[in-house]
Amino acid sequence: MLNYYLPAISSRDMTAFVIATIHLNLCVGTIARFSRERPDLMATLEELLTFKACGEFMLTEVGHGLDARNLETTARMEADGSFTLNTPNAGAAKAMPPSSPLAGMARVAVVFARLIVGGDDRGVKPFVVRINDARGMCDGVVSRVLPVRAGTKPLDHSITTFHNVRLQPEALLGSASRADNEREEFLAHIWRVSVGTLSLSIMRVSAIRVAGCIAALYSQRRLVGDRTKLPIMQFSTQQRPILEALAHGQVLHAYAKWSVGEFMNQNHNADVRRGIATVFKVLVVCAQPDNRTRINLPRERRGRGRHSRYKHSSRF
Template sequence: MAHIFLDDMPTIPATQELAQSPLYQLVDKNQDINTRAQIVYDRARAVSRAYALTAEDVVYLRPKFWALHTDPIAPLDGAAMTLITIQYNLAAGTLAPFAFKRPELRPLLQQIMNFDVSAQYLLSEVGHGLDSPHLETTATLLADGSFDLHTPSPRAAKWMPPTGPYGNMPRVATVMARLMVNGEDRGVRPFVVALGNGKEMCKGVSAKVLPTRAGANPVDHAITYFNHVHLPKEALLGSLEKPHDLRQNFLDVIWRVGVGSLALSNLTIAALRASVYVAGKYSIRRTVTGTDGKPMPIIAFRTQQIPILHTLAQTFVLDAYGKDAAQRFVQPDLDPRVRHGIAATLKAVMVQHCQSDLYSLAERCGAQGLFEHNQIIQSQLEMRGVAIAEGDVLALCIRLASELLIGRYEMPEPADPNSLLAKHEAGLFEEARTVVMGLGAGHRSEAFNRLVLPLCQPLIEAIGHRMAYDAAVKAKVPQNLIDLYVANALKHDASWYVEHAKIGRRKIAEIEDKALSALLPQLDALLEATGAAPYCHAPIVSDNTWKAFVDSLPHFGGVAQINLIPGTEQGVTEASGSARL
């Protein structure tokens, strides 16, 4: 079974040795923030240099670019992957097309590609997230052709990108600002800006570093301000001319955000691989006392098998879906709106499965699932960031569903229109279109807000379930895994299948039970097929790793005496000897 999947694992480059190096060992949480943040930057640089991406890899979305975002090393430090994807997809991806035509930009681009500098991407503002087209940061053209970059109000401060004096390397950024020429707003443009030298900020640039995100290794996420920073004319990426369509100009300028929606979504695959491996191995190892008085592994319970086997099925199906989506995304003749739809749909489904699966896996590990060192809950919290970065999932679904419902374009057709998931997709479309037609008002009306917006995310998820199924069939994922994936999709909207497909609740349960029973004998092979073993640092996966972990913990002893009950003493009986520690 294992070889079926391992042939499809990314083979360029190998990060297995890096994952087992001292740099990637468990970090002492008692270390100061600066030390821990430096480890994150060192890891980001090491992974980046292992891949040695070229600017062409990034711009033309070559296989190595996608492989980076599915590498099994990603869950070991989500903060490092945050730095990496900003560095390459957003910063380098925006700069490179201009550098190809402008020789003076090429040295900076090469520094970014080498990770000799830390490169950031400043788009969102404190007051402008989902409505970032209305950002307020200005870059005013001066008489000599240079620019004055300024944050005009607290709402206009740039939000979230790591910009503090950390990492011991120069910090640069692609900053999105409103180009002002003779008092005229000429739309948003990217500007190349130096932020600091790694020890202090540049003149006119300041950053207020935010507290560490829950569950994440520390990165200097910050609120960034520009106080009349003077930029040379060469800092502008693009034209001074006013575009004919300001909205389209904005979408063109931030085109790498759409790429990021797809690339970041693929990080969920690595998180699922690692987490299900940990939960599966722990469930095989962990025992309870059975009715016969003998040890019984907890994996024997169906309630333990369900989340683990479902996650395995989703992992391999989503892996096929991610590859299929990437192939569709890079087609040069694809309608850009459909390209956006492919990324949004993939993200909706990846995030839906990942958030649900990681919660269930952590829960089935009991108290062990609460600790970051066992990897699952840390991945769960990191993936919540993925759900927001490069486009909030709900916002993406609302935009896509609204445009599909009013007929602006269509998503790729089902490979099998008669499949259950294709029928479900068509049924939800018909239901939503009926509601829209009955409104008699535009898609920005209050009625549309009340009655249609709540339908958008389930609709896009239905498209994604069908596309994932089609991709898995095309990739020849083993049928038992596909069957269990379908069973999960049926459970997700059981009422529709009961009402429209005449599949009752017990029938859905029987479909699931049959698929689970078929996969259970292959559990060990499936866990190994994830490829996660060399990247697993969780102590709970084996007796040896657990013993080594316990031996490394701070150990306290003593001879203190406290008599809790008057007239009695508590001590150590001579016959007991020493406890085996």
Template sequence: METLPTGLLTFQDRTLEQAKTSSTIYLTKLPLFQPRLDATREEAFELSYQRAKALNDHYGLTADDIISLSTKFFDMHCDDIILRDVGSHALLSIQHNLAAGTIAPYVRRSPGLQDLLDKILRFEVSAGFMLTELGHGLDCKNLETEVRLQDDGTFILHTPRQEAAKFVPPSMPIANLPRIAIVMAKLVVKQEDLGIRPVIVALGDGTQMCKGVTSRLLPYMGGIQAPYAITSFENVILPSNAVLGSLEKPANMRENFFNQIGRISPGTLAMSMIMIPALKLVTYIAGKYSLRRTVGVAEKKRIPIILFRTQQMPILHALAKLAVMVPFAKQCVEWFKDTSFKPEVRYGFAVIMKAVFIRMAQRSIPELVERCGAQGLFHHNQICDADNMVRACAISEGDTLVTSIRLAVELCLGKYMMPEATRTDCLLAKYEAGLAEDAMNTINSIPEGHRSTEFNRQLIPHCRPIVEGIGDRMVYETALARKVDKDLLTLWEVGAIKENLSWYVEKGLLTREKFWETENQALSAVESRTEELIGQLDMEAYVTAPIVEQSLFDDFVAGLPTFTGDTMLSLV
């Protein structure tokens, strides 16, 4: 493998995690943010809203922060406090990125919206964003919710059938907080469909629903305490200023749809960043547990389980991933905000980052959960919540698989190009080029074109690996440029190659024996620094899992409901 330059490991890039107005550590010490394992579902909902309000006050985002995608905006999406309450962060992200982000561009033309925007930014109302429907998820451009213009200039919002009900944003009354939503609906004028528009809709006053709005609370979603719901509208009367934007028919309906849901693009980037605190938390907990937990060996001695290679591997690979994730996140933000790139290319960076980060987290976190044994499965040890959150993020703000398919197909059809490799001799660049060549050969063998059955069968299943291949190469080049620690970068590169080892063996670039030897050397180079690197994650203030320290675990056991008695039970 290529010789890599030495450098200084920085788990927390200043732009993304250290250069905050102030840390959220002080919030972790407040009673509001302490674990409430005995809370009822309704109490947990209200607690999430209170925490979201506290985080909102901490960050104090402005409309300019949201429109310009400021450092503070992205700080909020990679804050280590997220895992204290995933539901509260979901509420906050929707409130700012999707709701405020959709309304803010219209304020200059409609000054009457300023008061509502200010209330959203201050979290004086809870603001949702309703796009997908029960019958329209990935094909939400075909949504059925209608907003009809009336002769007097008002509008009627209506859900024509159950499959058109909005799914899954919260909508029920909670915490006496007035609730509104940006509802994406078909604008119908004189029986003509004029395309999708954002519609401002009042859902309730905090104690009861508004007339014509029905919220059906969904069952518990594992790891995320939020009142997700199915919401429908029965001929809801709306004022003349409820529909945002022009009432004219757009020249291009497809282009109009993507313009109206434009905040999904920065949301894709923001959702990706959540993988950083999620993986940090799980790595820290699994690492601390592995350092503390001992097992008996020969001569009645006990040794920490971290000494076993099988325990070290997932922890060290996760540490290597974290070393490259933060600088790549910073680079993707810079690319995304660079208007010299085409809009499709800018969104491509977000899609690539999400595909790679989701894969990194989905590979590492379940394995780290297993390495904590049965204790890793319990809610109070936090790591299963992180696993569930990763699954939710993979779907939210642009489904990872679907956005990868779209990007890969458009690249293969030559609609635009992502930046090419700058180090074509590295193994990851060769893998990327190999997949691209295979894809073009496949396309050339299908005369029916990209809408054919054969295209669906032969190319579509390979789109996500194509995007991940581009991403791995970009991550590697970025890490080199930003001088990530040599040993950790080597270990990350080994892990990325391991994802598709058969390709490298098939092409004669590696043998299995050579690879296992290289991985073993890379692990050994980092092994002696394991405890130091875990400490550098700086997660102690955000972790409540009892398994990280013996004293915490002893206190946890002492506080459990205890049952004793004096009865005798005869067994014979």
């Protein structure tokens, strides 16, 4: 995990790293967990691991984020053992993993839905669902691409809905029976989310370190003054935010190594490991905005104010 997420190259193309993380950690990781008892899943894993298809992970919905256990997407078991996947209302649309065919390659998703068997709600279960191929969406699957955020490399975040999508019996991952403890089963099914909580947060550490380094190099090269040219790094107003960012980056780098080690410690139970990932994410997220605001100060002083953050400003 460290060798993949900590190198500074992760900050070079965050969009590519987000795609790869969803693909490898969430989609492949979830399917692989069931492959020991399900050798038929190996063909799908081979397709994903050779990147003939891009993996997605569809858990949260428009109306259900942190309370994903209450999601409303349904998978109704038919008499022949197959399933019919449906989005019953707008609030049950899956948000916001990429699902359009814009990338020009097939997409396979782990979709979480409420399993209904003969009118009985068996709880939230994961299903392997083909979303699209290189040419277009699969039957019954609708993808509505969200607007691109200004200043970012495009990623086709989407709102995805399902309309009478037929799934073969083997699409279900795990048992169709109701779990004795639905909460524990649900947390086990989404375990890779905890891994992603830690791994994606580690990428922020690289971003902080790179931002501090860029600001420091620029401040050494940027000269001001009439006769005696001085680098702006000579000014304390420039030194303090940059040095703070570099220091925070080093401390968070060490904390990331410790957190990964503890997270992978099998002596800790699942709740403790989830807690380690969550605390790390909160600390990194809280540490970053202050650094980002301060490091942007030199840019603001060069006449690029808040309007430069919006897409329309590129016309001027």
